[in-house]
Structures are given as structure tokens and as C-alpha cells.
Amino acid sequence: MDPNTEATLHALLTGLPVASLGTLHDGAPFVSMAPVVPAPDGTGFLIHVSRLAQHTRDMLVDARVSLMLMVPSEEGQDPLALPRVSLQGRAEELTADDSRQQAAARAYLARFPQAEMTLGLGDFSFFLIRPTTGRLVFGFGRALSLDASQIGASLSTVR
Numbered sequence: 001m002d003p004n005t006e007a008t009l010h011a012l013l014t015g016l017p018v019a020s021l022g023t024l025h026d027g028a029p030f031v032s033m034a035p036v037v038p039a040p041d042g043t044g045f046l047i048h049v050s051r052l053a054q055h056t057r058d059m060l061v062d063a064r065v066s067l068m069l070m071v072p073s074e075e076g077q078d079p080l081a082l083p084r085v086s087l088q089g090r091a092e093e094l095t096a097d098d099s100r101q102q103a104a105a106r107a108y109l110a111r112f113p114q115a116e117m118t119l120g121l122g123d124f125s126f127f128l129i130r131p132t133t134g135r136l137v138f139g140f141g142r143a144l145s146l147d148a149s150q151i152g153a154s155l156s157t158v159r
Helices: 003-015 054-061 101-111 113-119 148-156
Strands: 018-025 028-035 045-050 064-070 084-094 124-139 142-147
Touching (some): 003 084, 003 124, 018 054, 028 045, 028 054, 045 054, 045 101, 045 113, 054 124, 064 124, 101 113, 101 124, 142 148
Antiparallel strands (some): 018 028, 018 064, 084 124, 124 142
8 A cells, every 4th residue: 555545544544533333223224423433452443332322232233334434525525536434344342341441441532531421321332343344435436445454554553
């Protein structure tokens, strides 16, 4: 991957605080919004979600998920020209006794300090989304398929 492509991928994976989260609901696609933060160890993305939310119930039934991270559009911009990355992967709940729980909370609060209130609520939990494949789109007609190692390398890269 050339340096410009890697820089674009890294910016999308680490710089955007909100993703579209796709889950399977009774076998059909269900898309919602989720605040995301890269996992401190570079293994994927952390989301902090309530068991009351449909996407959480879906992930507990079927761990297959998709995330889409996209640069916000500017007025007059062609939506097909927006850089974006779609990732497929698996969601893993981090239980209260999981050793990764504290690191997840620190990383999440560093990006979303207003979420401190929800960390103490019993129906919220962290999920680690581990990407397996992806598709990086630079704009209309310019795309690149990604494997788990490319995604992980970009997530782990310190800039």
C-alpha cells in the first residue's frame, strides 16, 4: 500500500468518532449509528452499547457485523467522491471480568468524556469489533479491498 493510501486509511480508521453499524436482525440487515474508538491494542474498534438497543441484541445473537466510516460531506460535494471504508468483522462482548475492560473504558472516555455516566449503567457494555475484511473507497471508481492484516497494521500505526 502506498503512503498516501495508508494515510487515508489510517485517518478513516482512527479519526472518525461515529460509524454506521450493520448487524443482522432476524437474518436481515439492520443499520444503526454507533460512536467508535480504536481499541488501544490495535485489534479493532470499541463500541459501548446498551442491551436495550436493537443492535446490541442482534450482536449477542449473531456476532457478524459491519462498520462504515465515512468523511463528512461538505456543501456541494459529490457524495460519490467521499472517502470511506466499509469493514466486515465479528463483535465480541467484553464482560465485566475481562482484563481489557479498563483499557477499553480509558480509550472510550478519552474520545467521549460525556460517556462517563453510561459506564456505570448496568445495561451498557463494551463490544470489540474485530475486522476481517474491508473495502477502502477513495471516491467514484477508486477502491481497494483490504484484509485483516492491512486493517490491523493501519490501526496500530502511530502517527
